[in-house]
Amino acid sequence: MAISLLGSHLGPLLFLIFINDLPTVIESSKILLFADDVKLFYSFSNDCAPLQNDLNNLVKWYKTNLMSFNLNKCKQMSFFRTSSPATTYHIDNFALESVDYFCDLGVHMDHKLNFNYHIEKIVNKASRTLGVIKRYAKEFRDPYATKLLFTSVVRPILEYASVVWCPRYQCHIDFLESVQKQFLLFCLRHLGWDPNIPLPAYRSRLRLIRLPTLESRRKMLNVCFIFNLINGKVSCECLLQRINFGVPARPTRNTTNSNCSLLRLNYFVYNYLNFEPLRAAQVDFNNLYIHINFNMSSDSLKRSILAALN
Numbered sequence: 051m052a053i054s055l056l057g058s059h060l061g062p063l064l065f066l067i068f069i070n071d072l073p074t075v076i077e078s079s080k081i082l083l084f085a086d087d088v089k090l091f092y093s094f095s096n097d098c099a100p101l102q103n104d105l106n107n108l109v110k111w112y113k114t115n116l117m118s119f120n121l122n123k124c125k126q127m128s129f130f131r132t133s134s135p136a137t138t139y140h141i142d143n144f145a146l147e148s149v150d151y152f153c154d155l156g157v158h159m160d161h162k163l164n165f166n167y168h169i170e171k172i173v174n175k176a177s178r179t180l181g182v183i184k185r186y187a188k189e190f191r192d193p194y195a196t197k198l199l200f201t202s203v204v205r206p207i208l209e210y211a212s213v214v215w216c217p218r219y220q221c222h223i224d225f226l227e228s229v230q231k232q233f234l235l236f237c238l239r240h241l242g243w244d245p246n247i248p249l250p251a252y253r254s255r256l257r258l259i260r261l262p263t264l265e266s267r268r269k270m271l272n273v274c275f276i277f278n279l280i281n282g283k284v285s286c287e288c289l290l291q292r293i294n295f296g297v298p299a300r301p302t303r304n305t306t307n308s309n310c311s312l313l314r315l316n317y318f319v320y321n322y323l324n325f326e327p328l329r330a331a332q333v334d335f336n337n338l339y340i341h342i343n344f345n346m347s348s349d350s351l352k353r354s355i356l357a358a359l360n
Contacts, residue, residue: 062085065086068115069083072088072108072111075104075107075108075110075111076090076104076107076108077100077103077104077107078092078100078101078103078104079091079092079100079101079104080092084155088108089154090104090105090108092104098137098139101139102139102140105139105140105141108141109141109142119141119142121141121142121144124141124144124146124147125146125147125148125149125152126138126139126146126147126148126149127148127149127150127152127159127161128148128161129161129162129163130161130162131162131322151167155211156210156211157210157211157214157215158171162322163322164322165214165215165217166222168215169215169217169222169225169226170225172207172208172210172226173208173225173226173228173229175207176204176205176207176208176229177229177232179203179204179207180200180204180229180232180233180236183196183199183200183203183204183233183236184236187199191240193237193238193240193258193259194259196233196236196237197237197259197261200230200233200237201261204229204233205230205264205267208226208229208230208264209264209267209268209271212268212271212272213271213272213275213327213331214327215327216268216272216327216330216331218321218325218330223265226264226265227252227263227264227265229264230256230261230263230264231252234252234255234256234261237259238255238258238259253360256360257360262356262359262360263359263360266355266356266359266360267356269334269338269355269359270352270355270356270359272330272331272334272335273331273334273335273338273342273351273355274348274351274352274355275331276293276313276331276332276334276335277335277342277344277351278348279293280293280344281344289328292328293313293328293332294313294314294315295312295313295314296311296312296313296314311336311339312335312336312339313332313335313336315329315332315333315336338355338358338359341354341355341357341358342354342355
């Protein structure tokens with residue numbers, strides 16, 4: 051749905067007030083609202099009728115309120131692991147297009163939620179951006195000036211919303227790290243490496259310009275997210291309810307800070323359950339719990355985690 055907000059300061063607020071009763075017409079599905087975007091989602095095995103019924107309720111609502119949808123932007127997407135349900139949904143007799151990938155707030159979702167497609171997209175985008183830096187900064191001889199360009203323009207592309215899509219397989223981790231490796235070759239090109247001698251190890255080259263690995267930064271961002279969620283700096287009750295604190299039955303002499311974990315986690319047979327984003331972030335938090343102090347500032351926490359990982 052869309053409304054003209056050009057030149058209006060009150061427009062967005064009035065629009066949100068106007069659609070405030072929209073969730074009340076949804077009976078079976080769950081609904082997400084962000085600005086003028088509406089998402090309905092429903093989990094089922096065989097019966098998909100409740101979702102279509104909620105779409106019909108949505109049609110009644112917007113007709114009653116004299117609004118309209120941009121049907122060309124309305125899509126349907128199914129998340130599955132075995133076979134896709136052959137179901138077509140309709141909005142006011144308009145058949146929704148079924149898609150295998152969809153970009154939601156900058157993150158590309160795929161039907162298995164493994165985010166392989168998203169990683170491929172951001173690596174390609176970051177590589178193109180790095181190419182622009184190489185072209186316009188080829189006269190730079192100060193590696194720290196080039197580093198500033200990389201950390202300001204390229205690295206944010208590789209880190210945006212990483213808590214959601216953080217990879218756990220080494221092939222994807224290496225694929226993301228390859229962009230930073232290409233940057234290192236460009237940044238340190240004036241040091242005069244002997245072509246007959248192998249280059250120093252990747253991490254050793256990173257230390258020359260005090261640059262952490264992308265993997266360590268993603269783990270740091272995971273820890274910061276859980277830290278802020280527990281401290282109330284991230285306000286999301288549904289996520290906070292899924293965090294369980296591990297309380298030992300009684301203290302023992304063998305209990306040390308090195309083997310203590312604050313959060314209690316269940317372990318599953320299947321990787322797709324173990325790699326679920328919130329659980330994966332909690333794993334990183336537990337692994338680095340010894341370096342966390344809840345009296346820390348956000349900047350101190352980041353420095354502590356990165357120092358431990360690098």
